Amino acid sequence: MESGNPPERGHMNSTDVHFNLSGKKALVTGASRGIGAAIALAYADSGADVALLARTTADLEEMADRIRARGGEAHAITCDLTDDRQVAQAVADSVAALGGLDVVVNNAGALGPVAPFLDISADIAADVLDLNFSSAVRVLRTAGSHLVQRGSGVVLNISTGAALNGTPGFSIYAAAKAAMISLTRTLAVEWASTGVRVNALAPGLIATGLTSGMHDDPDLSSRLVGAVPAGRWGTPDDITGAALYLACDASSFVSGTCLSIDGALCAATGGTTFRDLLGLGPASAGD
Numbered sequence: 001m002e003s004g005n006p007p008e009r010g011h012m013n014s015t016d017v018h019f020n021l022s023g024k025k026a027l028v029t030g031a032s033r034g035i036g037a038a039i040a041l042a043y044a045d046s047g048a049d050v051a052l053l054a055r056t057t058a059d060l061e062e063m064a065d066r067i068r069a070r071g072g073e074a075h076a077i078t079c080d081l082t083d084d085r086q087v088a089q090a091v092a093d094s095v096a097a098l099g100g101l102d103v104v105v106n107n108a109g110a111l112g113p114v115a116p117f118l119d120i121s122a123d124i125a126a127d128v129l130d131l132n133f134s135s136a137v138r139v140l141r142t143a144g145s146h147l148v149q150r151g152s153g154v155v156l157n158i159s160t161g162a163a164l165n166g167t168p169g170f171s172i173y174a175a176a177k178a179a180m181i182s183l184t185r186t187l188a189v190e191w192a193s194t195g196v197r198v199n200a201l202a203p204g205l206i207a208t209g210l211t212s213g214m215h216d217d218p219d220l221s222s223r224l225v226g227a228v229p230a231g232r233w234g235t236p237d238d239i240t241g242a243a244l245y246l247a248c249d250a251s252s253f254v255s256g257t258c259l260s261i262d263g264a265l266c267a268a269t270g271g272t273t274f275r276d277l278l279g280l281g282p283a284s285a286g287d
Helices: 034-045 057-069 084-098 122-150 171-194 209-215 218-225 237-247 271-277
Strands: 025-029 049-054 074-078 103-106 153-158 196-203 258-261
Touching: 025 034, 025 084, 025 122, 034 049, 034 057, 034 103, 034 237, 049 057, 049 084, 057 074, 074 084, 084 122, 103 122, 103 237, 122 153, 122 171, 122 196, 153 171, 153 237, 171 196, 171 258, 196 237, 209 218, 237 258
Parallel strands: 025 049, 025 103, 049 074, 103 153, 153 196, 196 258
Antiparallel strands: none
16 A cells, blocks of 8 residues: 655665665566565665566556656566566566666466365466466576676565465465475575575465455455464555565575565464463454
8 A cells, every 4th residue: 555655766864775776677577466566666666667577468557657656667568477488578678678687576476276186177286386486487597597697686586374384275376385485495595606695475364366255255354364363464565575675785695585474374373272272362453
């Protein structure tokens, strides 16, 4: 959500110099809505020029216009991330439009069917794996090579809290996002000597179009939030602070990590059961 006036682009003082992206060039996939859109806006507000990648041209252009209205530079680049040639061309177009890349955010993804593993066909499983994991591999073949050759840069892979625990109904999606964490750690080691950092974020229950089927159902939403110690759904804006931190100089010695942003959900294995046993009642934002 937007509030107040956006910060002046490029303005820095002694307290925010390490958290500023002024002059940086960022590519964000899945940037037309949800978490990707929030990250792109936050980066632009912090001074970065951004390339926005997604499938739907109209949504991308709307996002680019929002960024330009806030004083930023944005380029909408339509791309099917499941297509090798389109991805290679989109990354090349991003480099050309921005004059290089400093930050690459692999955010694109989709839940796929919520169903038991044995009810998911091989073709659907392959599609879910392709969009949620192989798409990032495609992007990094080209964009990662660019960063490594430059000798600097940041990769931020968006995973999910579902990748950190057993999550019935989300087997293929969770597996694909777990692979993102594994790739993050391996590339962090492989590329550390080149000056390229690679990290991941694992959002929990975040209210976006992707999760609307859950948070728009009052009964289901209430039961899901009951497992979250913070007592609420997260929003895309809850992700942007960590995304900004991991992209900027404040995290210059941070690589190979996966940061959970989930209101303590993953930390609370069995936590709701113990709350009941201790008579603490349901989780709530006011605890």
